[in-house]
Amino acid sequence: MIAKAIFSVALFTVVATSAKAQECTTDFLGTKTLYSAPLADNVKIPDGYKPVFVNYVGRHGARHLTKSPQAAYIYRLIAKADSANALTTLGQQLKKMVGVLDKVEKGNTKSISVEGATELMGIAGRLYKNNPSVFTGRPKVTVAVTKEIRTRQSADAFLKGLKPLLSNSEIIGTGINDTTLRFYDLSPAYLEFEEKGSWKKVLADLKSYLSIPELNERIAARFFTADYVKNLSADNKDVFVSDLFGFATIVYSLEQEIKQAGYRRQDVSFQSFFTCDELATLSRIDVAEDFFKKGPGTDINGIQVKIAAPLLVDFIQTTDNYIADKKISANLRFSHAETISPLAALLNLNTTANMGTYLQLINKNWQSGKVIPLSANIQWILYRNNAGKYLLRCLLNEKDPSIPGLKPAYTNFYEWKDVKAYYIKRLKAIGANPKSNMLSYLKEVK
Template sequence: MTKIFNLLLLCSAISTAALAQNCPDNFLGTKTLYPTPNEKYTPGPKGYEPVFINYVGRHGARHLTKEVKVAYTYGLLQKADSAGALTPQGQQLKQMITRLEKVEGVDTKSISDEGRTELQDIGRRMYAQQKTIFDKQLNLNVGITKEVRTKQSADAFLSGLKEGLKAEPTIDRYNDDTNLRFYDASPAYFAFEEGGPWLPLMVSLEKTERIAEVNKALAGRMFTADFAGKLSASQLDKFAGDVFGFTTIVYSLKNEISKAGFTPDELNFKAFFTCDELQHLGKVDVADDFFKKGPGINANGIQVRIAAPLLVNFIKTADEFMAGGKYNAQLRFAHAETIAPFAALLGISTADKPTTDIKRINIDWKPAQVAPLSSNIQWIFYKKTGSNNYLVKVLLNEKEVRITGLKSTTYPYYQWNDMKAFYTKKLHGYGVNLNDDMLKYLKDLKQ
């Protein structure tokens, strides 16, 4: 009997491996690893040199944010196993999740080795590109959130940056959940996440992508027909969502998987899906981010306006520098929920287009390009020698970008006075002044 079971397990492994081994990885969305830029930057206008950087970045590639054991799927598989209701593929999945638990260990919520490398490399490139800023007495102001992965990301970034420095910088550190986790402080935004005007479009997309069928098909491969048939639509959705989440997280854990003594194939959750299923789940995952964190159906919706505190902070810290402030760079480390709405609020042309056409999602707004792991937005200030004239170049993920509606005769460089006026006007349209209490703004925000 044991030999028969092992044979079935082997056959299942072969058929499972055939499901999605050669599928493209374009379903990862915001779990995409940071792409190394290969940019040729536009030289600054004659007489200008970089003097100040305003930066906000997402944490690096990471571990899961919750222990494997608390996942709905973990308990469901245990229950099914006890009832003898796991198929050979279900047994494979259970074993794979057990391996993932060993890989994760006590590192949940932390960045991974991959994430550490991403941030170090960004720091190294920043130094290489802006030596005139960093080859002097350096004072840095470094902001993080309450989550440990943002501190780890800041430390990794700074370690890469410091490799090129001639002297140890002065570094001030602070926690800033109001400006960097603004989405946590607004009751109206919580309500929007649960069911805003985007909901009918999301329901329509799930039908178009046949998500209910995908969920049933996955469960049908893992459980006996009787057991799978008793699972509700909600349970099936949770199950598929967990497995899809495990599928996307292992890309960030390559080194940890090897350290734990496993091969990539031994944690290849991708192989439990067909290529089509991954594409369907990926489209819905992207849409969820687009509607709730990106420009969504309204570029002035609450999911964008909620980032106003960070824009105010960027403007005020820039003004402080020009008034003789001590910091050469303002460096902030936060989350995808910070970067995506901030990019939309700024009007970055690849990140600010709303739509009600579900076919346009992941075409006009691509999360892998807007908010991948370690994603970042930089304002680099250039000053003309002997004057008080400043230009600003905006980078998204270290690429020069255009600001929708803001004109410049020296693109990608914008006149700071024009840029400040442009954003101040936008903030005023939201009822925001630069000296307002931003925590109160978030609490008073309406959909």
């Protein structure tokens, strides 16, 4: 522990004097932004109504890396440069820092972190607190996840926060449902768009506009000798900087794990290798890629939005099912950023449906840290009065968004029949039939 403390002080001193990133905001985190609990819910429920049903879909909680640091290009490049005596003093510090992160991440990759579990337990507790009547009696709750372990862990954490609040409940399965939750993996047209879509040129233009090649050159020169940098291709430098930025964003999710491994936050302060302007610039690239690949992009009816149709259909159908038979009190789904972002755009929530060119939109009209932070979620809360009328409240990250073109019956509350008609019209506009086989739709959608 003494050696670790000495290393921590030395590392912090060297890095802090090399770049002034310690005072930067965390706006650069993008999709790695930690979930922010909203203020107390003071929205007035219309007289005579009470919540009776919940439709929920959420992104997994704050997580570890999806692959070990040793599997990243940056690790191999540093090791190779070290063997060639081509690391600068700062390069040696980076090597030590990557080694610390590797120890922190050992056995944890692909999993949610302690922070992630805490986020989800908090969301579950607020869901119950704000809608206790949904969970009276013996509520039946369905749970769906994807094939990724972090979504099952997220479901477990959520239920850990919810179940102690329930006097008696029935949890129905924790099944994998990739059709409605990993639709982006099942659509050939989307996979082709991801690989060859026009967004790639837009992103390349943005990188040129932001002088990313020069930025990569400047950053690489901090860690490697001049001769070594000359032998690195532009792509090598780009991947190196991308990996370094990725490490800088992930460590905010790992506070407890860093402590448990016997280190301090300074020991993995990768953000300190950048200036604030550099962090902001690299973040703009990340946000742009999310916007064009997962969000509204330049076409609100584009393939990157159309693919969310199966999940919207599921929300409509399960809400109707509750109204018809009252069997299921809550549907809980745990998924990914690639699930939440296109659904938010398809639902026209706030500015998630805004389109524009990269010069107009980046971090202005659409911010990934606000739309799809870690543990991002969309909730439909159904309310009923004694006359059998239904209202719906739609929440994005536990806040009330505006829905352009849908008129509320009361502030933040919509007639269910109006919501249903609005979204069926939306589905038809993108060529989806709410009564069709959604797996077939994914295979056929263009």
